[in-house]
Amino acid sequence: MKYYIIAGEASGDLHASNLIAEIKKIDSNAHVRCWGGDLMKAQGAELVKHYKDLAFMGFIEVLMNLSTIMKNIRFCKEDINSFKPDVIILVDYPGFNLRIAEFAKHAGYKVVYYISPQIWAWKQSRVHKIKRTVDKMLVILPFEKEFYQRFNFSVDFVGHPLLDAISQINQKDISEIRKDFGFNEKPVISILPGSRKQEIIKMLPEMLKAVKAFPEFQFTVAAVNSHEYDFYQNLCKGYPVKIIFGQTYHLLMISDAAMVTSGTATLETALFEVPEVVCYKGSFISYHLAKKLIKVNYISLVNLIMQKEVVKELIQNDFNSENLISELKKIFIKENILKMKNEFAALREKLGGKGASEKAAQIISQFLQN
Numbered sequence: 001m002k003y004y005i006i007a008g009e010a011s012g013d014l015h016a017s018n019l020i021a022e023i024k025k026i027d028s029n030a031h032v033r034c035w036g037g038d039l040m041k042a043q044g045a046e047l048v049k050h051y052k053d054l055a056f057m058g059f060i061e062v063l064m065n066l067s068t069i070m071k072n073i074r075f076c077k078e079d080i081n082s083f084k085p086d087v088i089i090l091v092d093y094p095g096f097n098l099r100i101a102e103f104a105k106h107a108g109y110k111v112v113y114y115i116s117p118q119i120w121a122w123k124q125s126r127v128h129k130i131k132r133t134v135d136k137m138l139v140i141l142p143f144e145k146e147f148y149q150r151f152n153f154s155v156d157f158v159g160h161p162l163l164d165a166i167s168q169i170n171q172k173d174i175s176e177i178r179k180d181f182g183f184n185e186k187p188v189i190s191i192l193p194g195s196r197k198q199e200i201i202k203m204l205p206e207m208l209k210a211v212k213a214f215p216e217f218q219f220t221v222a223a224v225n226s227h228e229y230d231f232y233q234n235l236c237k238g239y240p241v242k243i244i245f246g247q248t249y250h251l252l253m254i255s256d257a258a259m260v261t262s263g264t265a266t267l268e269t270a271l272f273e274v275p276e277v278v279c280y281k282g283s284f285i286s287y288h289l290a291k292k293l294i295k296v297n298y299i300s301l302v303n304l305i306m307q308k309e310v311v312k313e314l315i316q317n318d319f320n321s322e323n324l325i326s327e328l329k330k331i332f333i334k335e336n337i338l339k340m341k342n343e344f345a346a347l348r349e350k351l352g353g354k355g356a357s358e359k360a361a362q363i364i365s366q367f368l369q370n
Contacts, residue, residue: 013037
């Protein structure tokens with residue numbers, strides 16, 4: 001069968017790549033064409049557009065790049081009609097993917113949405129468009145099934161695919177990883193500044209200001225392969241940090257704490273049981289618009305899933321080096337470490353165990369046979 005998969009971010013590329021691997025176990029003749037990244041390509045998908053050319057962050061940034069976004073949407077529709085897939089699988093990335101869902105439904109294609117947009121946080125009215133345009137919704141957060149039930153829309157909870165991704169990493173010895181990365185025995189604090197250039201430029205300089213307050217620690221920046229070394233090096237000038245590309249999970253395995261830009265990385269860090277401070281800062285206008293629209297009490301997935309503050313969130317004006325230093329110091333109080341790690345264990349239980357990618361592939365297969 002022919003599958004057309006659209007992922008617009010690094011996390012979507014990861015989860016879609018694992019989904020492709022599971023689809024190919026069921027359908028050995030699967031022909032996959034995609035918008036995504038290197039991980040999807042590595043699974044044998046034909047890559048149409050890379051997510052690094054698609055990711056625009058915040059209201060203002062989207063408006064500034066609106067013509068590019070509209071060109072991409074037009075091209076995507078043309079490419080789908082040319083490819084004529086048996087199913088279109090949309091992975092999160094709602095601003096783009098919901099437009100494609102509407103087009104696809106009218107054009108007669110089968111539409112599966114894997115990893116629901118976070119409409120429970122804002123723009124809940126989008127649920128009506130999803131009901132009209134999506135044939136099968138697969139959700140990965142335990143509270144999402146109940147959310148959709150409130151709108152009489154039946155969805156499938158498959159568990160969180162991060163548990164699959166983490167279980168697949170090469171389980172090297174901790175001392176071996178330290179040696180490979182050039183670390184000594186001093187404790188390590190990792191900086192995860194995000195994957196989009198815009199957010200890295202906004203987040204990383206402030207995070208780096210905390211480095212010199214902890215001379216007894218080693219610091220590393222978890223860099224993503226879609227950006228150049230010089231990009232990170234220019235931002236890190238003057239700071240004693242290692243820049244390590246494409247090894248976030250192995251870095252988390254040896255980390256004693258982390259500063260993390262809000263997003264999927266907050267959950268990844270928690271699943272490695274690394275105490276963390278969550279950070280986020282948007283443009284002034286984007287932040288204040290979001291504040292009026294967003295209907296949740298937290299921004300990090302860890303706190304949202306647990307429905308309480310497990311990790312500290314430093315948002316907008318609260319995100320500064322003084323607060324970062326203060327919160328990092330609190331993390332290293334023994335009772336706080338133990339409490340946070342106990343909460344992380346409870347979080348893992350809530351996420352439903354491994355096998356999300358396999359379950360999703362099986363549901364998609366059964367759906368296509370009906």
